[in-house]
Amino acid sequence: MKADVVIGLQWGDEGKGKIVDVLTPNYEVVARFQGGPNAGHSLEFNDKKFVLHTVPSGIFREGTINIIGNGVVVDPVILQDEIEKLEVVGVNVDAKLQVSKKAHLILPSHRMLDAASEAAKGKTKIGSTLKGIGPAYMDKTGRNGLRVGDILLDSFKEKYEQLRQKHIGILKQYEGFNSYEKDLAAYEEKWFKSIGRLKRLMLVDSEHTINKLLKQNKRLLAEGAQGSLLDMDFGTYPYVTSSNTVCAGACTGLGIAPSSIGEVYGIFKAYCTRVGSGPFPTELNDEVGERLRAMGKEFGATTGRPRRTGWLDMVALKYAVMISGVTKLIMMKTDILDTFETIKIAAAYRVDGVETEEFPYDVDGMEVEPIYREFKGWNQNLSSIKAEKDFPQELKDYIAYIEQETGVPIYLVSVGSDREETIIR
Ligand code: IMO
Ligand code: MG
Numbered sequence: 001m002k003a004d005v006v007i008g009l010q011w012g013d014e015g016k017g018k019i020v021d022v023l024t025p026n027y028e029v030v031a032r033f034q035g036g037p038n039a040g041h042s043l044e045f046n047d048k049k050f051v052l053h054t055v056p057s058g059i060f061r062e063g064t065i066n067i068i069g070n071g072v073v074v075d076p077v078i079l080q081d082e083i084e085k086l087e088v089v090g091v092n093v094d095a096k097l098q099v100s101k102k103a104h105l106i107l108p109s110h111r112m113l114d115a116a117s118e119a120a121k122g123k124t125k126i127g128s129t130l131k132g133i134g135p136a137y138m139d140k141t142g143r144n145g146l147r148v149g150d151i152l153l154d155s156f157k158e159k160y161e162q163l164r165q166k167h168i169g170i171l172k173q174y175e176g177f178n179s180y181e182k183d184l185a186a187y188e189e190k191w192f193k194s195i196g197r198l199k200r201l202m203l204v205d206s207e208h209t210i211n212k213l214l215k216q217n218k219r220l221l222a223e224g225a226q227g228s229l230l231d232m233d234f235g236t237y238p239y240v241t242s243s244n245t246v247c248a249g250a251c252t253g254l255g256i257a258p259s260s261i262g263e264v265y266g267i268f269k270a271y272c273t274r275v276g277s278g279p280f281p282t283e284l285n286d287e288v289g290e291r292l293r294a295m296g297k298e299f300g301a302t303t304g305r306p307r308r309t310g311w312l313d314m315v316a317l318k319y320a321v322m323i324s325g326v327t328k329l330i331m332m333k334t335d336i337l338d339t340f341e342t343i344k345i346a347a348a349y350r351v352d353g354v355e356t357e358e359f360p361y362d363v364d365g366m367e368v369e370p371i372y373r374e375f376k377g378w379n380q381n382l383s384s385i386k387a388e389k390d391f392p393q394e395l396k397d398y399i400a401y402i403e404q405e406t407g408v409p410i411y412l413v414s415v416g417s418d419r420e421e422t423i424i425r
Contacts, residue, residue, distance in 0.1 A: 002262030003210075003220040005250045008227030009320040011274040013300070013307065014267040015332035015414060017041025020057035020223045022412075022422050023265075027221040029065045029213055030058025031206070033253030034243040035225030036073035036106060036136070038129040040301030045419045048089075051301045054079045056223050059091055065213070067206050069222075070102035071243065071253020073136040074148060075111075076194035077187070083197065099198070100206035101149030107160070108187040109167035110135040116174040126239055127276025129302050137242035139163070148203060151195050207255025214260060222250040228320035229274075236363050239278025247324035266326035266408070268317060270334045270398075273307040275300050279363035282310035282346045282370050296336040311344040311372065314405050319359035321406045328411035329402070334395070335415045340377040343398065346370035347405075375401070382415040388425050 006023070008014040021043045024030060037053040043060065044050075052059070054074055056066040068074060083093045110132030117134070118125045128134060139145040144163060150156050171180050214220060226245040229235045234246060243249060247264050250256060271292055274280045283289065289309045292298065298307035320326070337343055348357045350369040360366055378392035385391065391399075391413075399410050413423045 001214050001217045001219060002260050003214060003222055003250070003254075003256050004263040004265065005222040005224065005247050005261060005324075006265045006267065007224035007245065007247055007250075007324055007326075009266045009268040009317055009324075009326070010227045010272055011229045011280070012225075012227040013040075013273055013275065013298075014227060014269055015042075016224060016267055017043045017052060017057045018332070018414065018417065018419070019265070019267055019330055019412070020221060021045070021060065022419055023221060024058040024061040024064055026219060027058065027064065028218045029067065029210070029220040030056040030223055031067035031069050031210065031220060031254055032056045032072050032223050032225065033069045034071040034245060034249045035241065036133050037075050037078040037131045038133045038241060038302060039225035041223075041225070042301050042417070043419075044417045050085075050089075053082055053302065055082050055086065055093070055097065058221065058223075059086060059093065059096060064096060066097045067204075067210065067254075068097070068099045068103055069206055069210075069254040070100040071249060072100070072103045073106050073133060073140070074099065074103050074198075075106040075131060076198045077190045078131070080194040080197045094201065098202040098204045098206060098209065099148055101147060101203050102206070103148045104136055104140045104145045105148060105150070106132040106136040107146065107163060107167070108184050108191050109164050109171070110139070111187065112171055112180040112184050113167055116171055116176070116180060119176065120174055125277060127278070129276075131302075134242045135167075148198065151199055152203070210254055210256060214256070222254060222256070224249065228323060229316055231323075234319075234323050236278045239276070239364070246320075247326075263328055264324055264326045265328050265330055265411070266321055266324060267330045267332060268312070269296075269332045270337055271296070271312050272310045272316075273298050275303070275305050275307045279368070280308055280310060281316075281349060281363060281368045282313045283308055284310045291340075292336065295339070296333055311346060311370075312402075313346045313370065314402075315346060315349050315357055315359055315370075317402075318357070318406055321408055326406075326408050329406065329408050330412045330414070331399070331402070331410050332414045334413055335382040335421075337377065338380060338382055341379070343375045343377050344372040345375065345401065347373040373401070383421055385415060385423065388413075388423055
């Protein structure tokens with residue numbers, strides 16, 4: 001059996017949590033392949049809302065196996081907190097969750113390094129979620145990192161201490177070291193307690209587990225975090241996250257061969273948002289942007305920060321579709337546009353005076369002006385619609401344009417945050 005992949009095509013927060021939850025009845029295994037607690041995947045059902053950071057979004061469905069893959073970075077404190085919240089609502093996490101021994105650990109000092117680095121950058125800061133993601137991946141690629149499997153070793157404390165000392169040495173070079181040192185001591189206490197909880201989970205060689213499950217024809221859904229424009233290689237560097245968020249990340253982050261990838265579901269919002277710094281060509285710094293933020297409740301699920309908002313960007317969307325070979329598109333938050341008289345999509349850019357449909361090298365350093373195409377709004381409440389035949393013509397036109405430009409069918413349209421408010425075409 002081939003593995004299907006769900007990825008975000010914009011700057012994150014596309015609604016991956018909801019979609020994985022909606023799709024899981026068709027899957028037996030759900031696996032996260034990159035990122036860490038910088039992610040905030042929201043799910044809503046039975047009038048309740050949950051936000052997951054590290055745990056795969058298949059956890060609520062009966063009988064699913066949920067795997068945190070080798071490509072993920074894990075903060076045991078945040079993981080424990082998530083697990084406890086799930087247990088309160090009756091989810092048997094110990095029976096359903098497996099963690100790769102090769103996943104890297106986010107140390108308390110990684111969090112401090114993240115904070116120190118961002119503070120030192122001043123105006124040019126990334127707008128990181130400050131969860132220690134960047135420093136943890138730096139130690140992974142720098143070959144210094146600690147992995148989940150290391151917690152089982154007798155030498156774990158020693159290895160920890162070694163890395164900690166290295167981090168302290170770096171932290172000393174930053175202003176405000178004393179306060180970082182204090183925060184570090186406080187977080188360390190919690191951290192070591194939660195290592196105890198992590199030890200009680202199923203710690204596995206997930207690449208073997210996953211390939212065996214695929215051989216047994218089990219259906220697996222790989223759940224991405226962040227979005228394609230935050231990808232380490234293809235995003236708006238340096239305003240990106242520290243992992244590969246595109247489809248290829250599922251291969252390296254889970255140990256799945258490229259030839260074993262099936263459907264690639266690409267998720268995008270009917271408009272655009274970005275949280276944190278960095279270029280955003282279609283950003284609206286006016287009442288329209290304000291209205292999108294208010295209607296779409298665009299505030300970060302992980303940090304609570306207000307999200308920047310703007311129109312859908314076809315140049316960026318086509319780029320993301322290309323990099324990941326998306327086979328099915330999923331359009332989210334379509335209902336947020338219900339009351340807009342006119343809806344715009346950036347069909348091309350004018351970069352330093354030249355018109356292009358290609359996403360440029362440095363969106364930040366160049367003058368990028370979106371060239372918009374206007375659409376008539378549907379001015380109708382979509383959330384009560386149950387079938388495609390009831391779509392207003394204006395929405396059909398909007399969908400047809402996106403499908404024609406990307407060359408990929410829109411498989412699913414979301415018209416509200418609840419599981420039920422989803423139309424499969
Ligand atoms: P989900 O999975 C939106 C952004 C941060 C910052 C940049 C780098 O919920 O879509 P990092 O903490 O990774 O060093 O931050 O990436 N960012 C996200 N934005 N959704 C996310 O995850 C994000 N994870 C990171 O705001 O600009
Ligand atoms: Mg989010």
